[in-house]
Amino acid sequence: MAVSPPPRQALRGDLLDFTAAPVWGDTASTAVRYRPDHHLLVEGGRIVGARPAAEPLDPSWSVADHRGHLILPGFIDTHVHSPQLDVIASHGTALLDWLDTYTFPAERRYADPAEAEAGAARFLDALITHGTTSAVVFATVHKVSADKLFEAARARGMRLITGKVLMDRHAPDGLRDDVEQAERDCTDLIDRWHGVDRLAYAVTVRFAPTSTPEQLAMAGRLCTSRPGLYMQTHVAENVDEVKWVAQLFPEARSYLDVYARAGLMNARGVFAHGIWLDDTDRALLHDHQALIAHSPSSNLFLGSGLFGWRAAEAAGIPVAVASDVGGGTSLSIQRNLADAYKVQAMAGERLSAWTALHAATRGAALGLGLGDEIGSLEAGGVADVCVWDWAAGPVAQRRHEVAIALHEKVFAWMTLSDERNLAAAYVAGVPRHQRGAVSPC
Incomplete structure (x- = not known):
């Protein structure tokens, strides 16, 4: 049975995506778009914008409160x-x-x-x-x-x-x-x-x-x-x-x-x-x-x-x-990205979290000719969106607590996380996974 998304939904959390390709090795990249504690606005299965969570929404929006979680493109x-x-x-x-x-x-x-x-x-x-x-x-x-x-x-x-x-x-x-x-x-x-x-x-x-x-x-x-x-x-x-x-x-x-x-x-x-x-x-x-x-x-x-x-x-x-x-x-794409870092380290290179994550989201979409549809949190794209715990377990939690710069936090997340960090997954705005179960078709 097909499932329809709510007409207007707002996903609250820390939004992270890319507006361009990061430069190799750049850990303070201007290509990174990070919007902590924002609402990602989704209407009819497509992203229509984002705004700070402190700005009130009118009652027509159904809010999924994922505050304190990392929200990425699928x-x-x-x-x-x-x-x-x-x-x-x-x-x-x-x-x-x-x-x-x-x-x-x-x-x-x-x-x-x-x-x-x-x-x-x-x-x-x-x-x-x-x-x-x-x-x-x-x-x-x-x-x-x-x-x-x-x-x-x-x-x-x-x-x-x-x-x-x-x-x-x-x-x-x-x-x-x-x-x-x-x-x-x-x-x-x-x-x-x-x-x-x-x-x-x-x-x-x-x-x-x-x-x-x-x-x-x-x-x-x-x-x-x-x-x-x-x-x-x-x-x-x-x-x-x-x-x-x-x-x-x-x-x-x-x-x-x-x-x-x-x-x-x-x-x-x-x-x-x-x-x-x-x-x-x-x-x-x-x-x-x-x-x-x-x-x-x-x-x-x-x-x-x-x-x-x-x-x-x-x-x-x-x-x-x-x-x-x-x-x-x-x-798990994170586990594969962690291995990609190790492969490059063997060649004397240091793969940044930004280059790695871009290759699994916006970069992949552009390479497939689908940049207008998937791979980012840009308005107009399809709302394929995943919500992640920043840290799961005491080791990752402590690493997250002491990390300071954004790249340090995201690199630690990329290296230490896997599917167990996934809190929710939305496909074209439809919640297909909510902590422990896939929603019915």
């Missing part, structure tokens, strides 16, 4: 696998073995419509209870898995970008399609879901090794078949993977060049990982305005490598943050 997870909750925290393999041992058996179950439906609901509710209100998602090779994801996201009012995975080789029985049937399935899903409410279709190439050149070419054609289509895939995640791609596509200059030759580079392209890229690759991503979905927890857990964020930034490539569950070990 997080945007730019790369995550819906069926892989089943294999999160699986022990002992690198990428290619991990796929064969854990991932592919879990994904095969999603051929069953009942499993696909239950899995979609479980996954989207888990995102919301971790403070993620929008996502770019890999389903499975099965058409029904994408269909059920779209259906469940629509019921929850979420901004979701997903698509049926394309894999016609180097995958086990039950997880391979073929070029013709895959094209028919994608076209049908596009016709049914693309542009409906807050849904968009992503042409979803698993990664170059699992698609024949013919399938890659078909995917490239699909990308131009309808305005606003996205493309998502993996690139240059793991050294052995890069070597395999070079063997399979000897004519290509690089892993990324495989996608370029197939017509898969565009401004709505989301490339997960991008660890093992060179300057020519980065220039190509910049020229096509494509997005890198940095997945720090997954990269550390699978031993894939350390992402060069500064090199991507210097090349003008938008970088967003992703959980990549199940290679990643948590849907």
